[in-house]
Amino acid sequence: MLQFAIVPVTPFQQNCTIFWCDQTQKAAIVDPGGDFDKIKAKIDELNVTVEKVLLTHAHIDHAGATKDVAQHYNVEIEGPHKEDTFWIDLIPMQKERFGFSHAEHFEPTRFLDQGDTVTVGNETLEVYFCPGHTPGHVIFFSRDAKLAQVGDVLFRGSIGRTDFPRGDHAQLISSIRENLFPLGDDVRFIPGHGPMSTFGEERRTNPFVGDAAR
Template identity: 55%
Template sequence: MEFTILPVTPYQQNCSLVWDAHGRAALIDPGGEAERLLAEVARRGLTLEKLLLTHGHLDHVGAAAELRDALRIPIIGPQRDEAFWLDSLPQQAELFGFPPAEALVPDQWLEDGDRVDVGAIHFDVLHCPGHTPGHVVFYAPEARLAFVGDVLFKGSIGRTDFPRGNHAALLAAIREKLLPLGDDVRFVPGHGAMSTFGHERRANPFVGMASEEDSA
């Protein structure tokens, strides 16, 4: 499995392009700049097969419908509770100054424990609510790599002050579903630099060992 991170939109959201040895590819969280994303796919000689969404915030899905319509490929994810946010894309676009957007319905909703294949790449689906209710994480066990959207960042965690956010649920998802995957697992967050679950377990003030000591 190979991948590259393509920050898009003024929010610099990390859209990830992933592909297998045969050039079968997917975009994870195509938040905008569809032409630029397609140019990168073409430059690498890849065949884009799927669009994977971690959650329904506009800066993570803004180019999904345009890419689906242009290429006739499916949008996969997030979990069904994310319809709350996908239905509100027109309002999100107006609020945040993005180009007009229509409500979006994915071709396939995901549930915790599902598996998504992109060519020879296998992703386990982890439902990790808190930042948003239907947020999912895509974890590739063979590559020891996770795409976590806005659940966890290097040194921080996702916001929970949006409608239907839940701080306790977010912390539980990180501590019970992500960190147990292993200290060596690298992750691509929705914004900013990559890290490992081990580094966050040791150093992240919100979910790491220091936070556990403070609450003891």
């Protein structure tokens, strides 16, 4: 079964997530935004073997330490969607703007799109293309575990910002309603920031995208 641990990183307290397969002890690091020492300490504590980096999108608080992690563990980078090349190319600008001490440009090994899958050990994660917060945002879903990592698409009681370059509010709402909510009310999700929730809870109570907001 897929297991997970959350490591809040950067001044933005971004939920870097470690997924691992409890049969093989192989792991993926999702959205290593920074504080590589904290991420490595958790990997060492879990005693898992990192086999890849997965990215939901390329904002610096999610992707800033990607190159460091990939080089240290000698692993490939999967994600985000190719439309986020725009943000990957802006890593140096983002670094200066948000005061990050270290972040480097990187090249994904594989861009992801709707309908793709990625593996973590013996576990399979489905990929859903969910633009709006950024043009190339994807999310990862384990159907067996009924668990999703949704980056900055959806939060407990809120939704992702769309005031950054190439953000699109209508597109974000569509991504949530057409790609996330149909996965099931009982699906738990890990957001990019803050506490976990379920899609059912957000359908019932989220003032921005819940059923009452239609």
